[in-house]
Amino acid sequence: MFQICDELCYLSKNMYNLCNYTIRQEFFKTQKIKKYGDLNKELKSTDAFKELGSNSAQMVTKILCKSWKSFLVAVKDYTLHPEKYLGKPKIPAYKKKDGRFICTLTNMQTHIKDGYLYFAFKRMKPYNNLIKSNVKGHHLSTRIIPKGGCYIIEIVYEDDGNIQQLNSNRIAAIDLGLNNFVTMVNNIGESSIVINGKGIKSYNQYWNKKMSRLRSIAKTVNDINWTKQMQKLTDKRYFKMEYLMHCASKYIVDYCIKYDIGTIVIGKNDKWKQNSEMNKVTNQNFVYIPYETFINKLEYKCESIGINLIKTEESYTSGTSFLDNELPIKENYDKSRRIKRGLFKSNNGEYINADVNGAFQIMRKVFSNVTTNEIVGAYSHPVIINL
Template identity: 80%
Template sequence: MYLACDNLCFLAKNMYNLCNYTIRQEFFRTKTVKKYGVLNKELKHTDAFVELGSNAAQMVTKSLCKSWKSFLVAVKDYTMHPKKYLGKPKIPAYKKKDGRFICTLTNMQTHIKDGYLYFSFKRMKKYNNLIHTKVIGYHLGTRIIPKGGCYIIEIVYRDEKQFINNLDRNRISSIDLGINNFVTMVNNIEEPSIVINGKGIKSYNQYWNKKVSNLRRIAKAINGSDWTKRMQNLTNKRYFKMEYFMHCTSRWVVDYCVNHNIGTLIIGKNDGWKQKSNMHKVVNQTFTQIPYESFIKKLEYKCEEAGIDLIETEEAYTSGTSFLDDELPIKENYNKLRRVYRGLFRSNNGKYINADVNGAFQIMRKVFSNVKANEIVGAYSHPVIINL
C-alpha cells in the first residue's frame, strides 16, 4: 500500500507544479491570478491531470487556488501592518522534482462500509477492507499525507452529534505552557493546581538531537550525506511520540474541565514566541522543538466538542508579576528578580508560590482582571503532578 500512496502523492505533486506554473506565469504577466474554473478547463486534458484522475486533480487545483488567495490577502495586509509578519509574504513555491504532495480523494472515490474504508479509486481497490475506522459521521473524503518516510491516511468526516452546552462559564481554568511543566493548570473553584509533567518529551527531544547529530557526523564522514534513512526513522518515531503526547494531554485537560463543570478555559500564547525566544542554547533548542501549536489546535477542537469556551491570550509580563499581591500583568509591575530558587516566585509579603502556578493565574487575570488571590483557596499550595 505504501507504493500506491507514494505514487498518488507523486502524481499530486506533478499536478501541483503544473497548476502553479500556469498561475505564476499569468501572475508575472498580468498581476492577476487565474480562477479555479479557468484552470480546470485549461488543464483537464494534460498528462498530469489525466494520470492523477479528475477528482483528485481538481482537489489539488482547489488547494493551490486557496494558497494563492491567502497570499494575495497576506500581501495586502502586509502593506498596512508589516510588523505582524516575520517577513514579506512570498508567492507559493514549486514542490521539489522528487517531492510529494497531499492527495485528496473525495467521497466519490472512497466510502466507509461496516467500519472499514473502501476505495472506488481503481488503483486503490485492492486495499479495500484493510483500514478499520471508528468514524460514524458523514464521510467527506480521505487524505493521503506524506510524512517523512511514511504516509498518513486521514479520514475527513462531519460529526453530526449534538453536543449539550451546559457547563458553567463562571467556573474558569487557565493554562501556562512550559517545558518541564508542560501544562500548569489552575482554577477558581478551590481545586488544587495541576501540573502535567513534560520531562518525558523533553528527554526524548534531547535523545533525538544527540542521536541525529551523531548519525549526521558519521554519514558526512562516510559518503558526504546530510540525511539518512535511519535519521528519518528516528524523526518519524519522534513525531508520533509527540502526537500521542499532545492528544493524551489535550484529552486529559478537556475531561478534567468537563468533570469539574468548568466552562471557560484560558491558555497563554504569544505570536512568534519561538522566533523571539532568547534562552540558554540548550533550553532554547528544546523549547522550539516542542509543538505547542499542535497541542493548542488539538485542544481547540476537543473543547468545541465538549462545549468549553477556549480563550487564547498573550502572556506578556505574567512570569514576573505577582498574583498573590493582586498585581496586573503589565510592564510597570514586572520584576523578574522575584522569581527565586528553582521554580519559586516570592510575593512582596514574603510568601512563596510555584512560579508556573503564579504565571497561570496571571494568564487568568489577563482575561478576567477582577480575579483576586484571597478569593481562591489554596492559590499558593503545591500543585499536583500528573504523569501521562
C-alpha cells in the same frame, strides 16, 4: 499499499506544479489569479489531470487556489503591518521534481462501511476492509499525506457534535513551559495540576543526540546530509510528539468536562521561539517542543465539546504577584521575587509555585476581576500528572 500511495502523491505533485505554473504565468502578466472553474476547464485535457483522476485533480486545484488567495491577502496586510511578519510573503513555490504532494480522495472515491474504509477505484480495492475507523460523523474525504519515509491516511469527516452545556463562568488557565509542560489553574477552588514535561524534554534530548551522531557519520563517511536512518528517527519522534500532544489535550478537556469548566485561557506569544533568549541547551529543548501542535489539538477538541478557548499573550505574568492581587502590567513587574527555581515569593512573604502564579496571572490577563478570595487553597500544592 505504500507503492500505490507513493504513486498517487507523485501524480498529485505533477498536477500541483502544472496548476501552479498556469497560475503564475497569468499572475505575472495581469497581477490576477485564475478562477478555480477556469483552471479546471483549461487543465482537464492535460496528462497530469487525467493520470491523477478528475476528483483528486480538482482537489489539488482547489488547494492551490486557496494558497494563492492567502498569498494576496498576506501581501496586502504586509504593506500595512510589516512588523507582523518574519519577511515579505512569497508566492507559492513549485514542489521538487522528485517530491510528493497530498492526494485527496473524495467521498465518491472512498467511503466508510461497518467501521472500515472502502475504496471505490480498482487499484485500491484490494485494501478494502483493511483500515479500521471509528468515524461516526459524515465522511467528507480521505487524504494520503506524505510524511518522510511513510504515508499517513487521514479520514476527514464532519463531526455530528457532542456540544455540552458547560458553565462559562468556571474558568481554567494554562501556562506552557518546559519541565512543567502544562500548568493549569482554575477559579473554582480545585487543586492546580501540572502535566510533567520531563518525558517530552528527555525524548527530545535523546533525538538530538542520536541525530547529531548520525549526521556526523553521514557527512564524514558518505559526504551526505540526510540518510534513511535519520528519516526513520525523525518520523518516530513526530509520531511520539503527536501522541503526547493528543494525550495532554485530551486530559485537559476531560478535566474541564468533569468539573463543568466552560472557559480556558491559554498563554501564547507570537514568535516566542524566534525571539527566545534562553541559553543554548534550554533553547534547544524549548524550540523542539511542539507547543503549536498542542494548542491546535486542544482548540479543535474544545470546539467539538463547546468549551470557549481564549488565547492571550503572557507578558509580565512571570514577575507579577497573583497573591498580592497585582495586575500583570509593566508597573508591577519585579522578577526578583522569583527567588528559587520554581518558587515565587509574594510581598507579604507567602510562597507559591512560580508556574502556578504565572497561570493565574494569565487568567487575570483576560478576567482582571479574579482575586485570591475566590480561590482559597487552589494554588497550594499542584497535582503532578505524568503522560
